[in-house]
Amino acid sequence: MTIEQGPGPGPTGRTVSGVLTFVVGAAALTIVLGGVHAVASIIGPVFLALVITVTVHPARRALERTRLPEWAASTVMLIAAYLLIVVMTLALVVSVAQLAALLPKYTTEFTETVNDAVATLEGFGVEQAQLDKVAAAIDPARLVELVASILGGTLGALTDVFFLFTVLLFMAFDTNAARRNLHLLGGRFGDVVTAVGHFADGTRTYMVVAATFGLIVAIVDGVALYVIGVPGAFVWAVLAFVTNFIPNIGFVIGLVPPALIALLEDGPGLMLAVIVVYCVVNFVIQSIIQPRVVGESVGLSPTLTFLSLVFWAWLLGPLGALLAVPLSLLMKAMLVEADPRLSWALPLISGRPETSD
Structure with missing residues (x-):
């Protein structure tokens, strides 16, 4: 006796299956992102410690070539990382304190400037209801709210000293073990190890160049x-x-607050002088010289860089905005470069045509 098998799944069945797979995948991604967002205060400093460790690693290898013991090289690099964090923390503490003392002095001037702007708009025939909304939305207390958020968020990550220092301690002394393990895994998971290497090289180049030009x-x-x-x-x-680490819009964020303070302090002439200085210095360095020095190490198109900035800032807060490029490099390495089947997506991500060897 033979049993007749029914026909295989038709186009409708495959469509339904594909839709269900997409829905389940989207739901899982939403849950994961929600979990990451909930523990952003932990993930952000951990990734910052990883970026610092990756950035100083070449100096560690240079120390090892001098036949310095492994523990001594780890200790030297750990102290260097600690000093870097302490210096940045002190600078941010002083700047936030000065910012808090500076803003109240200009509350009256800012209110008068807003009133003058509203009067000017009224002279152009703008309706009173719209003017009231504009005046209510512009609060002197929000003059540099974005500035305070960026500086305060960075300061919050750095001033959690015990947690950040502890993570750096373990990473510093685990570096050699991790390096040896990656070397051993290279024979079995060559693509993954290569992708991790690309992430490290790109992150190191980006952070060193961004810090140098930022200084x-x-x-x-x-x-x-x-x-x-x-x-x-x-x-x-x-x-x-700080804003030199924020791609695309960092220049604007760094320009607006001092330009507004200059306007309130001495009128449009001083504000114009600030804008000219920033355009000459920041635009030339950040938009022309720095991208040429970074070169191929980032491999992210301008559009994708901006979208990643928005995404990571939402997911991890101000620290996510500062680390948007390294975070995106990690995702590119793990999700695309580690799988040879997805190599076709690399030109789309980088915004450059694929070149043949």
Whole structure:
């Protein structure tokens, strides 16, 4: 006796199955993202510690080539990382304190400026109801709310000293073991190990270049603002350094607050001087020189970089905005470069045509 088998799944069945798979995958992704968002205060500092460890790793290898014992090299790099964090924390503490003391001085001037702007709009025939909404939305207390959020968020991650220092301690002394394990796994999971190497190289290049040019921009901006008489020059210099790590819109975030303070302090002339200084210094360095130096290490198109900035800022807060590029490099390495079948997506991600060897 033979049993006749029914026909295989038709197009409708495959469509339903595909839709269900998509829905289940989307639901799982939503749950994962919700979990990550809930523990952002842990994930952010951990990834920051990883980025610092990856960035200083070449110096560690240089120390090892001098026949310095492994534990001594780990200790030296750990102390260097600790000093870096302490210096950044002190700079942020001072800048946030100066910012808190600076803003109340300009509350009256800011209110008068808003009222003058509203009167000007009224003269152009804008309806009173719309003017009231504009005036209510512009609160002097929010003058540099974004600045305070960025500086405060970065400071919050750095001032959780015990947790960050502990994570760095373990990472510093686990580096060699991790390196040896990756070398052993290279024969079995070559693509994954190569992808991890690309992430490390790209992150290291990006962080070193961003920090170097950020320091140059901060010094030049701070000196220029001090010379032309803009209050809070140190605050805006620290802000320029921090926002140099924010892709695409970092220049604008760093420019707006000192330009507004200059407007309130001495009118449109001083504000125009600030804008000229920032456009000459920040735009040339951040938009022309820095991308050329970073070169191929990032491999993210401008559009994708901006979207990743928005995504990571939402997911992890201000620290996510500062680490948006390294985080995106990690996702690219793990989700795309680790799977040879997805190599076709790399030109789309980088925004550059695929080149043949």
